[in-house]
Amino acid sequence: xxDAYFAFGSVQVEINFEAIDALxxxxxxxxxxxxxxxxxxxxxxxxxxxxPPPCVLLERSGRFSDEQLSVLSGDKVVLKIVSPSxxxxxxxxxxxxxxxxxxxxxxxxxxxxxxxPDNYAAALERDPGSAPEPYRGLTGEPLVEAVTxxxxxxxxxxxxxxxxxxxxxxxxxxxxxxxxxxxxITAGLGGTDTELYAERFRKGQALTIAxxxxxxxxxxxxxxxxxxxxxxxxxxxxxQRRIVTDEQLIECFSSFIDMAxxxxxxxxDAPFHIEELEINPFAYADYLMVPLDGLCRFTGRSGVRAPRxxxxxxxxxxxxxxxxxxxxxxxxxxxxxxxxNVLEAGFxxxxxxxxxxxxxxxxxxxxxxxxxxxxxxxxxxVVAVGADQVPALVDELVALDCAESxxxxxxxxxxxxxxxxxAAGVIARIDEAHAxxxxxxxxxxxxxxxxxxxxxxxxxxxxxxxxxxxxPGDHQRAAxxxxxxxxxxxxxxxxxxxxxxxxxxxxxxTDLTLGDMVSHFAEADDVDVIAxxxxxxxxxxxxxxxxxxxxxxxAGKDVVFYKAGRTPEGKSATSGHTASLAGDYAVxxxxxxxAGAIVAHSFTQxxxxxxxxxxxxxxxxGGNRLAAVSGAGFEAVGMADSIHGDDYSMTLAPLxxxxxxALQDLVAANRLAGLVTVTxxxxxxxxxxxxxxxEAIRLLATDPGxxxxxxxxxxxxxxxxxxxxxxTPMTMEDERSIAALLADLLPQLDTPxxxxxxxxxxYDPLVDRLKQAGLCTFRTxxxxxxxxxxxxxxxxxxxxxxxxxxxxxxxx
Numbered sequence: 168x169x170d171a172y173f174a175f176g177s178v179q180v181e182i183n184f185e186a187i188d189a190l191x192x193x194x195x196x197x198x199x200x201x202x203x204x205x206x207x208x209x210x211x212x213x214x215x216x217x218x219p220p221p222c223v224l225l226e227r228s229g230r231f232s233d234e235q236l237s238v239l240s241g242d243k244v245v246l247k248i249v250s251p252s253x254x255x256x257x258x259x260x261x262x263x264x265x266x267x268x269x270x271x272x273x274x275x276x277x278x279x280x281x282x283x284p285d286n287y288a289a290a291l292e293r294d295p296g297s298a299p300e301p302y303r304g305l306t307g308e309p310l311v312e313a314v315t316x317x318x319x320x321x322x323x324x325x326x327x328x329x330x331x332x333x334x335x336x337x338x339x340x341x342x343x344x345x346x347x348x349x350x351x352i353t354a355g356l357g358g359t360d361t362e363l364y365a366e367r368f369r370k371g372q373a374l375t376i377a378x379x380x381x382x383x384x385x386x387x388x389x390x391x392x393x394x395x396x397x398x399x400x401x402x403x404x405x406x407q408r409r410i411v412t413d414e415q416l417i418e419c420f421s422s423f424i425d426m427a428x429x430x431x432x433x434x435x436d437a438p439f440h441i442e443e444l445e446i447n448p449f450a451y452a453d454y455l456m457v458p459l460d461g462l463c464r465f466t467g468r469s470g471v472r473a474p475r476x477x478x479x480x481x482x483x484x485x486x487x488x489x490x491x492x493x494x495x496x497x498x499x500x501x502x503x504x505x506x507x508n509v510l511e512a513g514f515x516x517x518x519x520x521x522x523x524x525x526x527x528x529x530x531x532x533x534x535x536x537x538x539x540x541x542x543x544x545x546x547x548x549v550v551a552v553g554a555d556q557v558p559a560l561v562d563e564l565v566a567l568d569c570a571e572s573x574x575x576x577x578x579x580x581x582x583x584x585x586x587x588x589x590a591a592g593v594i595a596r597i598d599e600a601h602a603x604x605x606x607x608x609x610x611x612x613x614x615x616x617x618x619x620x621x622x623x624x625x626x627x628x629x630x631x632x633x634x635x636x637x638x639p640g641d642h643q644r645a646a647x648x649x650x651x652x653x654x655x656x657x658x659x660x661x662x663x664x665x666x667x668x669x670x671x672x673x674x675x676x677t678d679l680t681l682g683d684m685v686s687h688f689a690e691a692d693d694v695d696v697i698a699x700x701x702x703x704x705x706x707x708x709x710x711x712x713x714x715x716x717x718x719x720x721x722a723g724k725d726v727v728f729y730k731a732g733r734t735p736e737g738k739s740a741t742s743g744h745t746a747s748l749a750g751d752y753a754v755x756x757x758x759x760x761x762a763g764a765i766v767a768h769s770f771t772q773x774x775x776x777x778x779x780x781x782x783x784x785x786x787x788x789g790g791n792r793l794a795a796v797s798g799a800g801f802e803a804v805g806m807a808d809s810i811h812g813d814d815y816s817m818t819l820a821p822l823x824x825x826x827x828x829a830l831q832d833l834v835a836a837n838r839l840a841g842l843v844t845v846t847x848x849x850x851x852x853x854x855x856x857x858x859x860x861x862e863a864i865r866l867l868a869t870d871p872g873x874x875x876x877x878x879x880x881x882x883x884x885x886x887x888x889x890x891x892x893x894x895t896p897m898t899m900e901d902e903r904s905i906a907a908l909l910a911d912l913l914p915q916l917d918t919p920x921x922x923x924x925x926x927x928x929x930y931d932p933l934v935d936r937l938k939q940a941g942l943c944t945f946r947t948x949x950x951x952x953x954x955x956x957x958x959x960x961x962x963x964x965x966x967x968x969x970x971x972x973x974x975x976x977x978x979x
Contacts, residue, residue: 180384180421184429186213191439191465200442200464203249205322207461211446214422219458220327224249225276226320233269236323243267243326246275247460248283249319252299254462259287262460264326276321284314327452336399336410338456340419341445342379342427345751347709348758350379350427350441352387354420356396357448376757378713379428384421386971388413390761391420400451410451419449419456432469432707439465471707473602475678480687483572483610484669485622486546489514490570492522492560493551496529501576501628502551505616506530512618512625520545538563545570548607549616549626554579554586557612561593564607565600574626575611580675590677597678614674615652621668621693629656642668643781645696646688648681649673651731654700662774664938665781668693680704682711685726689719696780698727699764700773709755713762720763720965721972725780728764729773730755763968765961766814775945775954776961779921782943786919788962790874792820793952794867795848797879798855798887802925802948803848806877809952815960817952819847826870833862856886861908868918875919875959877951880905882926882933889924891932899933906933910940919959923951 190206190213202210208219221239225231248261256262261283265275288310291298298305305313339357344350355374375391382390391397400416402409423444428434430441442464449456489509493502507530510516516531520541523534535541548570550560554577564573580590590612600606610617616626620642627634634656645667649655652672659665669688673681681701688694697719704712716726730752760766765780767773795806810817822830827845834843834851837859842852851863860880867876882889888904890897899906913920921943924934937944945951 180418180425181215182422182425182429183213183215187426187430188438194465195439195467199251200466201251202463202465203251203319203322204247204461205249207444207446207463208458210444210463211458211461214426215418218455220325222322222324224320225323227280227318229320231269231273236269236272237267239267239323239325241267241326244272245324245326246272246279247322247324248279249322250314250317251319252301252314252317253283253287256460258290259283261287267326272323279321280315280318284311284318287314327450327455327457337448337450337459338396338400338411339374339445339447340423340449341443341447342423342441343443343445344432344440345709345754346706347704348378348713348754349433349707349710350431351754351758352377352379352382352420352423352427354387354391354396355394374753376754377761378710378758379424379431380433380710381713381717381758381761382424384417384419384424387420387424388417391416411454411456415454415456430465432471433710435471437468439467440469441465472705473598475601475608475680475683476606477608477679477683477687479571479608480679480683482546483574483608484617484619484671484687486572486624488518488520488543488545488547489624490520490522490541490545490548491551492549493576494521494523494529496523496526499630500551503529504628504630505549505551505576505626506532508625508627508629508631511631513623538567538569541569544568547572547574549574549576550611551576551628553577554589554612558589558592558596561596561609565596565605568605568607570607573607573609574614574616575609575674575677576614576616576626576628577611578613580612580677590675594677609678610671611674612677615656615672617672618670619668627652627656627672636663642666643696644668644694644784645698645777645781646671646691646694647698647777648684648688649700650676650681650702651700658700658770658774658777662778664935665774665777667696667698667781676705676708680708680711682708682713682715685712686715686718689715689722689724694724695784696725696727696777698773698777698780700729700731702731704755709758713758716759716762716764717968720968723969725784725962725965726762726764727767727773727776727780728759729767729770730759760964763961763965765958768814771950772954772957775950776958779919779943779954779958782941783919783958787917788874788919788959788966791815791817791956791959791963792872792874793817793877793956794820794822794870794873794875795877795879795952796851796860796863796867797848797923797948798851798853798860798881798884799879799925800850802879802881802923803850805948806848806879806952809949810956812953812956815953815956817956817959820870820873822847822867823870823872826866826873829866830863833859833866853881853884854886855884857888857903857905857908860887860905861912864909864920865912865916868916868920873918875921875955877921877923877948877955879923879925879948880933880937882924882930889926889930889933891929899936906936906940909937909942913941919955921945921951921955923948 187210190210194202205222205224211219243264244267246263248256253259263275265271302313337357340354342352353374353376372395377387398404400411430437430439432440444463446458446461448459450459494506495503519532521529521532521534524536526534528534557577579586618625643666646669647667648671650673688697719726756766765776767776797803830845834840864878867873888897888899888901893900922937923945924930925947934944
């Protein structure tokens, strides 16, 4: 059936895909990869969107009677140049408003047909890099002639007076194909200054961006409602009146989203792919959405890489047997370090095989001369040889089918110009095997390897004495996935209390991708938290990644995400390091956040959010109401000052009457009544001892109106037991110390509690002890509140996603 119907409340959208296919087929037959503006209007009619204004094509070679030029109503008409190569018509003088008289129209059309080629050619000569392909290398009269030859004519469009020409009363709506995330939809402030608005307004206020595969018209509208554009259109700003209904906007968004998903590279049945469809702007006349300009570019259907046997990731992470090639028998090279780390992590030596000609054993591990001599099929094979040897090894591994998974440690695969051909050959061989339903999965190249605590192995090639010591006790139910092994290593060194079960260095994603790995851990029953550092995604793997994030969130897991390459300079650096292109950061952040991840914007934020997720994933977060307590007045004020940011917002919880009464009894019993006023934030003064701090935390955390507690544990207070020296009365080794009291209290609380120790290096042992007790501890109050607020905002967003899913399941 060619028509699609979608209901959102009382809104219904009908799309005639056969008519749209015909538009693309006709343009394609004429050698075009774009639609003329009047064809874009025909596409909008077929999409079920608002009816575009009446228009007439005045072909370049035509002669038109007065009757033909008088078919449109109104006092004015709009004339627009029609050319497959001139996208921005206004800058070339290709848009004019003239009186609706035949002689005025005729005169303006003739002038445009001569002036526009001159204007456009002059602009291209000033900026040759912007020239479309047909005009590259042309200048002067040949360029003008080429532009003139491409002119189809002039489009005469009925002029419709907008309800308002005030700032913000025009809307941009567009869909486009991105390399990493497939089809995305954008909506926001329209007009010629759209890019300026997006740059100048705070994030999310000018433009809303979302993956069309992960949203629908109604949900996208909820995101759009947060923009300045919506507030203007809905008459929510001073001096404004509503000029469009919510139902119209939802209908428009629904239509664009469904067209995007139908003409998407993610749809194997798509006859064409929409590269870009943009209406900029829609204006409004008497509650009608009037498209004033539109463009559409498309391509034919393209192929995709063969599916990877991702089920074998389980063998990679929990292997029963490991093979290694590249181990030196005489020195501690990378391969020998890997072997040493594998064994010291507890993997049985009898289940390890080394491919090493001329040796029978190294470090108690059996050696074989080549892959053909292996006595068993391996779950994991680690390649630690030079990059120049990798292609032949890959060929042999595929041909012999002797391993379930392969780890490619070597760098130099696709990172430099001279190595790209080698990398392309490796990828082609792997894809060929996967297309035939064969071959292992490959992690890397240029990866540091994997530390799998459940799998009892470590293939990092870092000597043990340079590795950060793992935190004492059991590991966390977390997975750390990083495209950069060095990033993972330094974060763990900086924050050793991050203690994930799995640490996976992805490298260049020659085969396995970030999306594959996140999708695996989304289903893993021993992981509750997934932390990801990404530099770039393979084609369409950003969408695969987002789907994995969504599955993880629906399973109740936390996903923390940091994306490098947010600036042009950052993109260049990432591309050189990982051989993966860094994409549009705004699209990436929007799509990943929409999927349910908590997005960090700095390395410190990433560490903080990861720590919070590891320790607070099992706590209940029902809202964003904060209670704060400190023995220092400045700290209490600083906590209150930090509850709002660009990416989060919290409120100070109003304390229940019972909580106030209990706190007043507490301060009175400890002779603090004359010093403390019970408010939120609560300043309990430096005279409050460890017991008062712990009891105040307990009372605040059990208040039904409090969703989280931040506690400033002022270490220099004369009555607090915060010192490392066991021989002082103020030692934290005392069972009455705040560290000991919180170790007993925190497991009893369902409400998240975090701490602040704002003091010098002498209090580092206290911070370590509190973290061992399970308290996420920060060194400044503003950092603590900001991190907690951002984490809670992410958890609440995930809860909304799960609620939507439950609602959808009920409706189905």
